[in-house]
Amino acid sequence: MNSLFSLPCLLFFLSINGFANATESLEGEHVFQQFSAIAGGERSYYIAYPKIFNKSMKYKLIVVFAGTDSTGREMREWFGKGWQSTPEGLEDRIENAIFVYPDQKYKWGKDKGWALGPYAGEFSGDEDLNFTKELIIELLEQYPIDERKVFATGHSWGGDMTAVAGCYLGHEFRAVVPIAANRPYWFNGKKRAVLCNGEPSVWTFFGAKDDYFGEPGGDGVFGIELNEFWRKGYSCSKDFERDGETKIYKNCIRDVRLTIYSPGQYSGEGDFKGHQPPDYLIGAVSDWINSLN
Secondary structure, eight states: OOOSBOHHHHHHHHHTTTTTSSEEOOOOEEEEEEOOGGGTSEEEEEEEOOSSEETTSOEEEEEEEOOTTOOHHHHIIIIISOSSSSOOOHHHHSSSEEEEEEOOOEEETTEEEOOOBTTOGGGOBSHHHHHHHHHHHHHHHHSOEEEEEEEEEEETHHHHHHHHHHHHTGGGOSEEEEESOOOSGGGTSSSOOSOOSSOOEEEEEEETBOOSSOGGGBTTHHHHHHHHHHHHHTTOOSOEEEETTEEEESSOSSOEEEEEEOSSOOOSOSSOTTTSOOTHHHHHHHHHHHHOO
């Protein structure tokens, strides 16, 4: 395997340094690895472990897709560790989990982002879907991960990729959480016009006053359109229970939730405050993932 620091090399390094014990304290690593040509060849990602790694346990795998022009490491710093003044990110809240933060490879104009499957117009391509699938297979082979507990989330363009992966690679995931994703043009509009694989549970988040997409994204319409894709595909009724800003739909074959979050609930840095998720998202999503068997 032609890599600068591959997972097999990492495991070998650990084994020759006393990883015979049941538990070990591990640090995260930025990994460069060779994947297939259809997955883009050499790719990279950041992987983060539980503070104490016990090889006799089975772990969740959380795939976190970065937003526009962001790296996996940056996504970890913001979302994995948390953006609030007292940091508490996904890694603090989700129990017994290994986190992987893939890096984007391709650029469209000045922006680096994800190839969003076969129906995404100028952003079409299967390379990142193939990369995601091969990455999950690799990690399942190398680590004690429960294959029934693989999850995905991401923000903005990472939210797009989360939704696309949740459809075309749905059999790989227990649940997906797309956050502040674009209008679902990569699913050929509002209707469920594409055939998805698998049936992960889906929780869609979008801002009521999203200021990144401009006026077309106002009133949470992009999030509503994406949720309709899942609601119809999972045969949900239009009835729902409400939990704060979240609608939990009834009679679905899988759990389907929609949160249209009000502005002014994000305490982190950065522009486009209406596009950024509310502080409560980390705790709510973590609790939901922890509850899923």
